Amino acid sequence: MSQSLTIRRPDDWHLHLRDGAMLRAVLPETTRHFARAIIMPNLVPPVVTGAQAAAYRDRILDALPDVVDFTPLMTLYLTEDTDPEDVAAAHASGLVSAVKLYPAGATTNSASGVKDFDKVRGVLERMAEIGLPLCLHGEVTDPEIDIFDREAVFIDRVLDPIRRATPGLRTVMEHITTRDGVDYARSQDDLGATITTHHLVINRNHLLVGGIRPHYYCLPVAKREEHRLALRAAATSGDARFFLGTDSAPHTDANKESACGCAGCFTATNTMSILAHIFEEEDALDRLEAFTSLNGPGFYGLPPNETLIRLTKGDAVVFPDRINTEAGPVTVFDPGMPVHWHVSTA
Template sequence: MTDTITLSRPVADFHVHVRDGDMMKLVVPTIKSGGVSLAYIMPNLVPPLTCVSDVLAYKSRLEAIDPTITYLMTLYLSPAITPQVIHDAAKAGITGVKCYPAGVTTNSEHGVASYAPYYPTFAAMEQHDMVLNLHGECPSGNHVHVLNAEQEFLPTLKDIHTRFPKLRIVLEHCTSAAAIQAVKDCGPTVAATITAHHLFLTIDNWAGNAFNYCKPVAKFPTDRQALLEAATSASAKFFFGSDSAPHPIANKEKGNGAAAGVFTQTHVAAYVAEAFDQVGKLDRLNGFLCEFGRQFYNVPQEKPTNWTVVLKKQQNVVPALLGQGPCAVAPFKAGETLNWKVEIVDMAT
């Protein structure tokens, strides 16, 4: 029985929310403690990051907190993201552009209502080899609701891919068997991230439990099984993106609707090891966590690390809270005992 796993290199998390201000100061130090050395940072701040200088300033704030992490940065797709901005962003080393459908999730009010106006931007991204990150849902209304919003979006994914076949596209945080199949059906320039929490959750786990509520929502047991099979398949089309999203407890308990997001950053590698262990696929862990995402993104250079990640099979109680006061955040599975624990090992010793 495997009870110790040394990863080939630290985890690459290709979907990370760390917010700004006091929340950023609380959350950024937990990136490394979860086993991660490369973090792909989302741009849905308030206001959103829609110009190159703001993205670079944000990166500087992150590096001031933990300069050892490699931060890959993104822009927020909006009318401000013109082909010229894409040119400037590529020159500045910005990796991708995140597309939020208007109103579907946290801080998406400035998001996209129609994709056709962005075709020139997508063409420029294709030319500069930047990545398009899609939050794959249609806004609710008429026949669309939280349980079919992802499936209703999939024709849009396929249409963008057909129009721009060389554009690298990531369908973020897949939650359904239909999304997994759609990614498989597309060519090699389309991949997907799968979160840690969606490897555990189904609709029963978030209905009535705000701390497990995220967008897109977890769906049915058959969908969860499809996510597990994809994550453990050793297919390079599927790699890790935590979508770890910190919200103050007060925002998860609001009477007018809980904020969408599950916070996993502190234990990400342990959560994924737990899920892979449950289906007897620990031998597939390294590719999913460490290798496939780096390959898809063609990560040119990372900051050197003098530490490695060792996963040990031992009891690991998830704390009830991270932080205190107005920014206190409840981690995923707060108070529960995991069977795996992340250890950061200093190679210099």
Template sequence: ERQLPRSVAAGAVLVQRQPLFGGFGRRRSGPRSHFTMCDRVPEPFNSRRELRMRRPDDWHHHLRDGPDVLRDTVRAAARAFSRAIIMPNLVPPVTTVAAAGEYRERIEAALAASGGAPGSFTPLMTLYLTDTTTVAAVEAAAASGFIKAFKLYPAGATTNSDSGVTDYAKIEPALRAMAAHGLVLCVHGEVTDPAVDVFDRERVFVRTRLPQLISMAPGLKIVLEHLSTKEAVESVLHGGPNLAGTITPQHLLANRNALLAGGIRPHLYCLPILKTEEDRRALLDALRTGCPRLFLGTDSAPHAIGRKETGCGCAGIFNANAALELYAEAFEEAGALEHLEAFCSLHGPAFYGVPANDEVVTLRRETWKMAHSLPLGNEEVVPFRAAQLINWRMDG
């Protein structure tokens, strides 16, 4: 059984009352503050048996497609999340408003088929950015009301990214249009040059491509997704107000030894690939800052067992079934539980310019065992931390 840390920073249960945090790394009071904290409680966090917080959102989620698969993935996502940014890397990719609208309808139908109440889960749609994305396409996306972002995949960087960007100069007009219309650019931050080691592709992207993107459209809001290296998280911590980052449970809780030491574990293979323990520790350190430009993005990306346990397995980890519990474990390890609600429920809405959710969820300190596998349509998926003990459980 994984041991709990001996001490966790003292704090208070977050319920949105008095202004306290206006930035990261220090306290601030007054009208410019963004986030709030409730009455203090006498117990430190590590002695509390439950945590109450606003229902979170997921700002990076792969639901896949097909009615049977969507029924299972939407059910898992809707259990913890009120909203999710839905990735567009289907086959074919979602590149138009019409295609995004049809995909949204399939997701809403799957919500009903899974027993979810209408409106209990809102998919926030994205469009797949290509070399040929036009300003008119950006304007149409902004006018749709349901598309919140474009996704930049460097061509060949990950699953179904072959239609991604090959020439950054070609997308500059589209980037400027996104900035003008208030759309967000979500970025898979890795280079695809075969001369660059797979473990260094994020570091090289941060040094080379990220500054280029920022300079092309200075007013554009950019989310550097699934931060996995010390360099990437530091680029966000020290970046400007328009640069944010998401962090996954797997990059917080596992390093590359878990993937490779003692045998290859294909269900831990994802992109960006799991990194060193030093990188993982840098991500945990970042949680303690309370930086308002770091927020939840699971990158939950299910593949059926047969597509993982094969000679050329797919990249992607499924974690949606227990994402909030996994984040609680990571924040507890970091000694940062007082920042859990803001990371999960407040920072993302603030960056995207939408209200935080009013509904409250409860996490309880309870040990339970993750399933070996879960349904994925007519097949099965192995979840992150399969057959292992988890130390928190969300009600419901």
């Protein structure tokens, strides 16, 4: 088995950077390894217009460490009042790479999301015309639907009808967590699916057995082991439909370890080492580059990065337990196993 692997610098196709003090603290954890990232727009207030996206991009660029080459790929938060022409103008200017659909109430800062999907039909049709991808948080929020079934129900009730009603709409199923999501992605054209680092590592037992572990709580919530294994098979398959979107989501420990803890796993710090470990376990190190560095650019119509990183197997990597921010400490995702792949520039 090879002890060293050189691949094109990866991209993160689903990333939360937050804003202010949190942004300044966590951004270097991504830019250390990643060249580009799709930036989530669920701030408070959300990034709804092109002007707001431009201002947020400027704040990200201002927070970049010196001599770091990193491109934030901005998104707009879809609401029932979104102006299709503002979306089209933001895309034409090169500012916006996607629009994000949150079902209202589905996850962190999603209160402004969509309740009536018919009210965004005009925006989706305009997006199909101009080739602008739609990124979806794929869960229904109906209280009668069990939280572990919400992704599968979303595919049947929302996603498939949207795609049938809007031919040509390029769609990304974000952070899929089920075999249902894998199977649907494999059956479709003009569709991609991101898979997170943490959903390749944990199932719902990790979250609940032996006590509640708030730093494994995320949305969509981790599912049964059979679904985790389906995700691993998809991620390591080389299939161009599947690519990395970490959904790395920083929350302070105080907000995670509370009576109503926030959803999200912070994986920016150690994602590449963990992924190399997983792909080695699956005898698929030769397909790691496709998942992290080739398939995402292929879907979004961008060239792969020219710069390289090297992964070298050695002693167990020591990661910080927490990233300290002015807002409070943020716990780094613990994979629950030693990982031995060190990342460096090639």
